[in-house]
Amino acid sequence: MRRAGVKKRFLLIGDDNNEGATFCYYEKGSKVPHEPSFIFIHGFSSDKYAWLGVIKEIPYGFHCIAIDLPGHGESVGFNEEQLIAVNVFFDKLNLTEPIYLVGCSMGGSIAAMFATKYPSYVCMICLLAPVPPGEEYETELLSQLRSGVYHIVLPETLKQFYAAAKLLSMKKVHANRLLARIYLKSRLSMLDQHKKVLKSAFENDYPNLEQSYAELKNLACSVLIIWGRQDQLCSVDGANYFSNLIPDAKLIFFDDCGHLITTDKPTQTASIIIKFWETPSTYRTNLYN
Numbered sequence: 001m002r003r004a005g006v007k008k009r010f011l012l013i014g015d016d017n018n019e020g021a022t023f024c025y026y027e028k029g030s031k032v033p034h035e036p037s038f039i040f041i042h043g044f045s046s047d048k049y050a051w052l053g054v055i056k057e058i059p060y061g062f063h064c065i066a067i068d069l070p071g072h073g074e075s076v077g078f079n080e081e082q083l084i085a086v087n088v089f090f091d092k093l094n095l096t097e098p099i100y101l102v103g104c105s106m107g108g109s110i111a112a113m114f115a116t117k118y119p120s121y122v123c124m125i126c127l128l129a130p131v132p133p134g135e136e137y138e139t140e141l142l143s144q145l146r147s148g149v150y151h152i153v154l155p156e157t158l159k160q161f162y163a164a165a166k167l168l169s170m171k172k173v174h175a176n177r178l179l180a181r182i183y184l185k186s187r188l189s190m191l192d193q194h195k196k197v198l199k200s201a202f203e204n205d206y207p208n209l210e211q212s213y214a215e216l217k218n219l220a221c222s223v224l225i226i227w228g229r230q231d232q233l234c235s236v237d238g239a240n241y242f243s244n245l246i247p248d249a250k251l252i253f254f255d256d257c258g259h260l261i262t263t264d265k266p267t268q269t270a271s272i273i274i275k276f277w278e279t280p281s282t283y284r285t286n287l288y289n
């Protein structure tokens, strides 16, 4: 089946740490020599599907890949940490030329940290409302989440599902109870796995975020930051934190847009991503000439 021009693919990793570990991903188009592939990383409890609205708007001729992170979607069997797993994925796919990495929310944090850990792999990054560091930027919602009120992003009932949708998105989730129920049911089967990922992120990654992000000031790649003005989960002040930290980052705010930027503004997100790609960058020019 083809949706938004993508094909679903599987990539067996299966190294010593991850026997039988498999990445699942969507791919549109194929590698273009001397042009960066666009790689999309979803947020917490989300999956590759979240990017279809964006990828649909990206013209044929560009190479797009949206992955399911370990612990999400149809990727299975991983033991090692996300950054290492994602790095192995790029190696296995032979994405040896620097890529354009796009991440949303927790996926934006992962994209940012990936760029600092593996600078030679990326020439451009786009961060959609990444998780800001520490209490100074912690919203009421994020602090509730940290204290263990998980249903804000991991709804277990239909009522919680509608409440979560309302908090995270400006789009009216029309009262289609049948579709909502089907969607909720598919998520419930992953609930325990998602809870484990969230617990580990708050215990191991969240306390060190500021320290991890400190490296961003040394980034040589081009950086685009996008934030929804109505984001209630990741503080809009985070946009200034990241743009102050990263030299020459380009910052764009979307009006009438909540935390789920790919849901609220898919077309605008795609067009900004492409526009940024077209912007002349001495860094990228030097890479490919």
Ligand SMILES: CCCCCCCC/C=C\CCCCCCCC(=O)OC(CO)CO
Residues within 6 Å of the ligand: 042, 043, 044, 045, 046, 082, 104, 105, 106, 107, 109, 110, 131, 145, 153, 197, 198, 200, 201, 202, 205, 206, 233, 260
């Ligand atoms: C597992 C390895 C992770 C390593 C990186 C950790 C960086 C952040 C650390 C802790 C914060 C926990 C996440 C809080 C919610 C995120 C919001 C989010 O993703 O929103 C989704 C909707 O749920 C959007 O699609």
